[in-house]
Amino acid sequence: MRPARALIDLQALRHNYRIAREVTGARALAVIKADAYGHGAVRCAQALEAEADGFAVACIEEALELRAAGIRAPVLLLEGFFETDELSLIVEHDFWCVVHSLWQLEAIEKAPLSKPITVWLKLDSGMHRVGLHPKDYQSAYQRLLASGKVAKIVLMSHFARADELNCQASAEQVAVFEAARQGLAAEVSLRNSPAVLGWPQIPSDWVRPGIMLYGATPFEEANAVASRLQPVMTLESKVISVRELPAGEPIGYGAKFITQKPMRVGVVAMGYADGYPRLAPTGTPVLVAGQRSQLIGRVSMDMLCVDLTDIPQAGLGSTVELWGKNILASDVAMAAGTIPYQIFCNLRRVPMLYSGS
Numbered sequence: 001m002r003p004a005r006a007l008i009d010l011q012a013l014r015h016n017y018r019i020a021r022e023v024t025g026a027r028a029l030a031v032i033k034a035d036a037y038g039h040g041a042v043r044c045a046q047a048l049e050a051e052a053d054g055f056a057v058a059c060i061e062e063a064l065e066l067r068a069a070g071i072r073a074p075v076l077l078l079e080g081f082f083e084t085d086e087l088s089l090i091v092e093h094d095f096w097c098v099v100h101s102l103w104q105l106e107a108i109e110k111a112p113l114s115k116p117i118t119v120w121l122k123l124d125s126g127m128h129r130v131g132l133h134p135k136d137y138q139s140a141y142q143r144l145l146a147s148g149k150v151a152k153i154v155l156m157s158h159f160a161r162a163d164e165l166n167c168q169a170s171a172e173q174v175a176v177f178e179a180a181r182q183g184l185a186a187e188v189s190l191r192n193s194p195a196v197l198g199w200p201q202i203p204s205d206w207v208r209p210g211i212m213l214y215g216a217t218p219f220e221e222a223n224a225v226a227s228r229l230q231p232v233m234t235l236e237s238k239v240i241s242v243r244e245l246p247a248g249e250p251i252g253y254g255a256k257f258i259t260q261k262p263m264r265v266g267v268v269a270m271g272y273a274d275g276y277p278r279l280a281p282t283g284t285p286v287l288v289a290g291q292r293s294q295l296i297g298r299v300s301m302d303m304l305c306v307d308l309t310d311i312p313q314a315g316l317g318s319t320v321e322l323w324g325k326n327i328l329a330s331d332v333a334m335a336a337g338t339i340p341y342q343i344f345c346n347l348r349r350v351p352m353l354y355s356g357s
């Protein structure tokens with residue numbers, strides 16, 4: 001059997017969720033959209049359900065998958081509905097629904113709902129992706145109340161630059177939010193992971209942690225709370241072939257790496273078809289037989305090469321950690337010019353093995 005696999009530590013997931021609640025004192029919706037950032041939404045929801053205040057997903061298809069698996073906790077649709085006929089399923093399954101656009105508000109007003117729904121009313125406080133314009137926010141709130149279709153409204157917005165700790169943009173977004181919600185007696189939800197970890201002064205009745213649940217930091221610099229997170233996913237494989245090469249020999253596609261000295265090179269069963277980033281360059285960290293080493297040459301579809309020269313104990317069958325408890329996914333992401341979010345979401349083909357449920 002091909003030795004590539006992803007180990008998912010559900011105990012670490014719970015640990016990270018508790019940190020989100022502990023440092024904010026708020027209720028926390030665990031963001032498990034995109035198959036829990038590649039970690040398996042149903043398994044993650046099952047592991048958290050006993051303690052989580054609820055879950056957040058991108059769309060009704062993801063929410064229905066949770067209900068089909070028996071998850072009864074609240075589930076928020078972060079983009080609300082895409083088509084009006086989803087509203088009957090929202091009512092039937094008790095999903096919470098973001099309203100980010102006036103067309104959604106109008107659809108709710110017109111829909112013959114058999115039961116009032118919970119709406120999270122989203123303000124565009126400066127990110128300019130989705131969310132109501134501040135000038136429409138108060139009237140949208142009043143219209144929802146007047147519609148009789150809504151049981152509860154939570155006021156929300158989303159940060160564009162909370163991962164930049166020395167940047168004023170988040171404070172400016174909070175100011176826009178505060179002005180827009182003046183006088184509205186409703187709970188609020190602003191903070192995603194970087195704001196949970198790095199912006200303790202921002203109020204929130206509800207927080208929406210995503211990436212931190214999986215143990216990765218959203219910051220490029222060190223952060224005290226982020227350093228307490230435990231990586232949930234370990235992506236590992238084994239050395240399947242070993243080469244002894246003299247100086248001056250090319251390795252892999254495009255001969256992008258030429259040995260400068262005699263080298264021992266290990267070939268690992270892991271490639272971009274598994275989601276390992278093809279753009280990870282020579283020098284990207286890996287752990288081989290418990291010792292840090294580096295990727296060399298181009299990543300292929302099913303294989304990649306690592307340097308075994310200074311790891312005499314490593315050889316055929318040695319375990320290689322591509323990321324996990326020792327090699328941080330955020331370091332691999334940075335080397336490859338991307339973010340841990342994408343590294344996790346891209347994972348495919350490898351079997352997932354769960355522990356700690």
Ligand SMILES: Cc1ncc(COP(=O)(O)O)c(C=O)c1O
Nearest residue numbers: 031078158192193208209210211
């Ligand atoms: C509206 C909203 N809230 C929360 C999150 C979670 O963000 P993070 O993974 O940075 O915690 C996301 C993710 O994109 C989001 O879109």
